[in-house]
Amino acid sequence: MTLADKKAALVTLGKFLSQFSANGNVANHEVPHNELFFSAFADLIQLSQSHNGWYTPEQVHFAISAWAEALTLENLEKWLSQYPIEPHEPKTVALILAGNIPLVGFHDVLCVLLSGHRALVKLSSNDQKLLPFLANYLIAVDAGFAELISFTDGKLENFDAVIATGSNNTARYFEYYFKDKPSIIRKNRNSVAVLDGGESREQMVALGEDIFRYFGLGCRNVSKIFIPRDYDFDRFFNGMFPYSDVIKYEKYANNYDYNKAVFLMSNFKLLDNEFLTIKEDPGYASPISSVFYEYYDDLTSIKSKLGNDRDQIQCIVSNNLIENSVGFGQTQKPQLWDYADDVDTMAFLLSLR
Incomplete structure (x- = not known):
């Protein structure tokens, strides 16, 4: 052929x-x-x-x-x-x-x-x-x-x-x-979003797509958000509200109940909207039905951190705050030339000749 x-x-x-x-x-x-x-x-x-x-x-x-x-x-x-x-x-x-x-x-x-x-x-x-x-x-x-x-x-x-x-x-x-x-x-690998609090409601709803599509099971799903210290969580939860029907899926609901119980028994401080918990955590891999968050003081520090942790991150969502970041709502629509782990699969295959 x-x-x-x-x-x-x-x-x-x-x-x-x-x-x-x-x-x-x-x-x-x-x-x-x-x-x-x-x-x-x-x-x-x-x-x-x-x-x-x-x-x-x-x-x-x-x-x-x-x-x-x-x-x-x-x-x-x-x-x-x-x-x-x-x-x-x-x-x-x-x-x-x-x-x-x-x-x-x-x-x-x-x-x-x-x-x-x-x-x-x-x-x-x-x-x-x-x-x-x-x-x-x-x-x-x-x-x-x-x-x-x-x-x-x-x-x-x-x-x-x-x-x-x-x-x-x-x-x-x-x-x-x-x-x-x-x-x-x-x-x-996991994906993250960097927010500055100035995102529109439409962008926050689109972020919900990045979080909930495929129930959060993909490496391109956002599992952690980075936020400034004065961040208003109401803005985040208002964007998540259109996805509340996710709790009607039994497998997701079971994970929500289980992971919330584990967090509470461990005395972790949580924010919860009855279908998603968010927890302050330095890690990237949050469990299903949960998103981690971490505060930052300035964008320079967060850029440095993300650069150091690049081998743990699939993609970054932001409103052009981070170089080469993905637009809100776009993580699950990669182009043909967007390679997993930033490893050029086609170049590797052509080198096998």
């Missing part, structure tokens, strides 16, 4: 995905292979929560819509124009994927395919259905993908490089097990 063939197939996949949204699934009869895949995908979206209780139809639809927006010819060409992608002997790249949010490993698969290699995919037990479905659709669009994508449930064998995503604990295992292979090993 040529690079042009792959881009064309991915654009078709984007058009297929664009038919599905939380407002309803509407078939476009110009999209190829709808007769085989449209109804089956609509059913899979509805059944996803039975496979993973966090994968509600709303959350799965959001992930699908984000990919539909990303997979355009304009985006693909803008992304790939920075790389010298030329025909070469393909390598087999093992991908050990996470499953914390829907289709979280799809970007790694795209990178492998577009760089000219073969993807050997080991799925997370938490996300077993969505990615194989998209792979089958791509194969229907262009049979050449059948030789480029494979899945395994067992031990990874016969591969040349690896990209593995996991926790800090599993990363130590990955680093030892794959020490003789070229690799990208990803560990735990």
Whole structure:
């Protein structure tokens, strides 16, 4: 397959995905292979929560819509124009994927395919259905993908490089097990927001999207806020109020009740709005249903701290207070050229030639 063939197939996949949204699934009869895949995908979206209780139809639809927006010819060409992608002997790249949010490993698969290699995919037990479905659709669009994508449930064998995503604990295992292979090993990261108290209500509501999307399970979810010492917490909680329905999801509610009880039994001082607790804490990884906060005295000190802790942070949200920060409400819509952990996956893959 040529690079042009792959881009064309991915654009078709984007058009297929664009038919599905939380407002309803509407078939476009110009999209190829709808007769085989449209109804089956609509059913899979509805059944996803039975496979993973966090994968509600709303959350799965959001992930699908984000990919539909990303997979355009304009985006693909803008992304790939920075790389010298030329025909070469393909390598087999093992991908050990996470499953914390829907289709979280799809970007790694795209990178492998577009760089000219073969993807050997080991799925997370938490996300077993969505990615194989998209792979089958791509194969229907262009049979050449059948030789480029494979899945395994067992031990990874016969591969040349690896990209593995996991926790800090599993990363130590990955680093030892794959020490003789070229690799990208990803560990735990969290995202933060830096506020100065001058944010608009619209920005604070958008921050709620960064906090609550995927129930806070993603590394791009904001789990901590940095605030000036005179910060008015009413401004924060007013922005969170539109997301109060999150407490209606049983798994989230169970986590809220449990984590709040643990905090209270430990005599921690909390602020609480009955569906989210916030706690002063120097750490970054707050539990589900909770956000940590930390005061700062000046932006210079917070910039220094964030720079020193860069290996713990996925992205930073602010109103242009921090260089290269992300706008409010945008953390869960990364561009194709936004790489996890700021490690250029495509450059790594092209170096394998």
